[in-house]
Amino acid sequence: MSEADKGAEQSNPLVGLRDRIDELDTNILQLISERARLAQEVARVKLAAGGDAVFYRPEREAQVLRAIMEKNIGPLDDEEMARLFREIMSACLALEKPVRVAYLGPEGTFTQQAALKHFGHSAVCVPMSAIDEVFREVEAGAVNYGVVPVENSSEGVVTHTLDTFMNSSLQICGEVVLRIHHHLLCGENTRQDKITRVYSHAQSLAQCRKWLDAHWPMVEKVAVSSNAEAARRVKSEWNSAAIAGDMAAELYGLTKIAEKIEDEPDNSTRFLIIGNDSVPASGTDKTSLVVAMRNKPGSLHRLLAPFHCYDIDLTRIETRPARSGVWNYVFFIDFSGHKDDPKVQYVLREVESLAAELKVLGSYPKGVL
Numbered sequence: 001m002s003e004a005d006k007g008a009e010q011s012n013p014l015v016g017l018r019d020r021i022d023e024l025d026t027n028i029l030q031l032i033s034e035r036a037r038l039a040q041e042v043a044r045v046k047l048a049a050g051g052d053a054v055f056y057r058p059e060r061e062a063q064v065l066r067a068i069m070e071k072n073i074g075p076l077d078d079e080e081m082a083r084l085f086r087e088i089m090s091a092c093l094a095l096e097k098p099v100r101v102a103y104l105g106p107e108g109t110f111t112q113q114a115a116l117k118h119f120g121h122s123a124v125c126v127p128m129s130a131i132d133e134v135f136r137e138v139e140a141g142a143v144n145y146g147v148v149p150v151e152n153s154s155e156g157v158v159t160h161t162l163d164t165f166m167n168s169s170l171q172i173c174g175e176v177v178l179r180i181h182h183h184l185l186c187g188e189n190t191r192q193d194k195i196t197r198v199y200s201h202a203q204s205l206a207q208c209r210k211w212l213d214a215h216w217p218m219v220e221k222v223a224v225s226s227n228a229e230a231a232r233r234v235k236s237e238w239n240s241a242a243i244a245g246d247m248a249a250e251l252y253g254l255t256k257i258a259e260k261i262e263d264e265p266d267n268s269t270r271f272l273i274i275g276n277d278s279v280p281a282s283g284t285d286k287t288s289l290v291v292a293m294r295n296k297p298g299s300l301h302r303l304l305a306p307f308h309c310y311d312i313d314l315t316r317i318e319t320r321p322a323r324s325g326v327w328n329y330v331f332f333i334d335f336s337g338h339k340d341d342p343k344v345q346y347v348l349r350e351v352e353s354l355a356a357e358l359k360v361l362g363s364y365p366k367g368v369l
Contacts, residue, residue: 032088035088035092036091036092036095039092039093039095039096040095040096042096043055043095043096043097046096053097054277055093055096055097055099056099056144056145058173058174058273058279058282058364058365059279059280059281059282059285059365060282061089062174062282062284062365062366062368063282063283063365064085064089065082065085065086065368065369066283066284066368068081068082068085069081069082069368079369082368082369083369086117086120086369087120087121087122089120090119090120090121090122090123091120091122093120093122094122094123098122098123098124099119099123099124099144099145100123100124100126100142100143100144100145101115101119101123101124101125101126101143101144101145101146101147102125102126102127102128102133102134102137102138102142102145102146102147103115103125103126103127103128103146103147103148104127104128104130104131104134104147104148104149104226105127105128105129105228106127106129106226106228106229106232107127107228107251108227108228108231108244108245108247108248108251108252109127109226109227109228109247109248110149110178110180110227110245110247110269111148111149111271112125112127112247113178113245113247114147114149114176114178114269115147115271117176117178117369118147118174118176118271118273118369119145126143128146129225131148131149131158131160131161131164132160132164134146134147134148134274135148135164135168135170138170138274138275138276139168139169139170139276141276144275145173145273145274145275146170146273146274146275147176147271147272147273147274148161148164148271148272148274149161149269149270149271150162150270150271150272151269151270151316152180152207152267152268152269152270153264153266153267153268153269154206154207154262154263154264154267155203155206155207157318157332158203161272162290162320162332163320165290165332165361166320166330166359168274169276170274170275170276171274171275171276171277171278171279171361171362171364172272172273172274172288172361172362172363172364173273173274173275173277173279173362173364174272174273174279174364174365174367175270175271175273175286175364175366175367176270176271176367176369177268177269177271177367178268178269178270178271179266179267179268180245180262180267180268180269181245181246181259181260181262181267182200182204182207182208182243182244182245182260182261182262182267183243183244183245183246183249183256183257183258183259183260183261184198184216184241184242184243184256184257184258184261185231185234185241185243185244185248185249185254185255185256185257186234186240186241186242186255186257187234187235187236187237187238187252187254187255188253188255189236189237189238190234190237190238190239190240190241190255191238191239192257194238194239195216195219195239195240195241196219196220196239196240197219197220197221197222197239197241198212198216198219198220198221198222198240198241198242198243199222199224199229199233199234199240199241199242199243200221200222200223200224200227200230200242200243200244201223201224201225201226201227201230202223204227204243204244205221205223205243207262207263207264207267208243208261208262208263209263210263211261211262211263212261215258215261219241227242227243227244227245227248228244228248228251228252230242230243230244231244231248231249231251231252231254232252234252234254235252235253235254241257242254243261270367273364278339278362278363279362279363279364279365280340281338281340281341281363282338282365284366285336285337285338285363285364285365285366286315286334286335286336286337286363286364286365286366287334287335287336287337287338287339287344287360287362287363287364288332288333288334288361288362288363288364289331289332289333289335289348289351289358289359289360289361290330290331290332290333290358290359290361291303291330291331291333291351291355291357291358291359292322292329292330292355292356292357292358293328293329293330293331293354293355293356294328294356295328295329300331302354303331303351303354303355304317306346306347306350306351307335307347309347310343310344310346310347311343312335312336312337312343312344312347313335313336313337314333314334314335315334315336316332316333316334317331317332317333317334318331318332318333319331319332320332332361336366337363338363339360339363340363348360
């Protein structure tokens with residue numbers, strides 16, 4: 001460094017800081033490029049081994065992201081650092097083979113946002129018009145994975161998703177929890193003083209019920225197929241508004257009349273990743289079951305007893321009416337652990353001996369992001 005440069009740095013410390021940032025950026029660029037080249041080499045090794053090469057490994061990616069969060073020393077928080085690595089991993093995986101993902105559309109829904117959060121922006125995301133269509137696309141092999149909503153913290157389970165699992169061969173491969181913020185949106189032609197109806201998905205209308213009753217009690221609340229559809233309609237109307245999220249607002253060029261209008265401040269939705277193959281243990285996993293029981297006194301107690309006996313942590317239990325006359329109801333159960341764990345195998349054998357039918361929907365890594 002010349003004397004002139006030293007003098008400039010001393011008189012303006014930003015010069016030295018910016019030079020250091022430029023140097024680090026160059027190093028980061030070189031390291032990311034090296035990582036990408038290694039990803040290409042991994043693809044070559046997998047293809048050379050023959051058979052059906054598996055490029056996306058949910059358990060491996062969960063392990064990498066957890067390790068990043070454990071090693072992070074700040075000042076960026078753990079989740080922000082993991083999100084950065086999520087995008088690097090997504091881009092590197094696309095060099096091997098882009099992941100194709102079906103989601104409950106249309107474009108701009110929270111389900112698309114969940115898909116991007118889990119797979120990164122280098123995944124090829126394909127919108128479907130219904131939950132059962134997502135299942136069919138994955139079953140047919142047209143896409144590698146699907147993303148479907150399963151429960152909301154305010155409004156409970158998405159029954160259509162649970163019911164579709166009962167007749168599907170697909171496995172749950174992962175989960176995503178998305179913090180849901182709803183906004184009241186209008187288009188460029190909207191006359192805000194003349195709004196007579198509000199469009200949104202039925203779940204979103206329910207999640208904003210109290211706010212709407214307090215601020216817009218006289219407007220007609222119209223349920224449509226998705227929040228993105230609500231946003232699309234509003235763009236061409238002058239007397240309507242939509243409840244939707246940031247992605248739909250940006251996609252359709254809408255303006256926010258009011259932000260974060262959800263009734264519950266911690267409103268969130270859990271989404272499931274579905275695929276054709278089972279997932280090996282990642283070290284921190286969940287398992288989901290569907291259990292059919294005959295209607296006898298004490299059935300639920302007998303069903304839950306093995307979990308208590310082997311100290312298995314139940315994280316969710318949901319009852320749904322059975323479609324068959326052989327039994328009266330079925331239970332959807334989530335618990336901590338992997339189906340290959342010895343304790344879990346003991347529990348599954350005991351539950352199977354008590355149940356009319358037992359189906360393991362999948363063991364998968366607990367959501368990291």
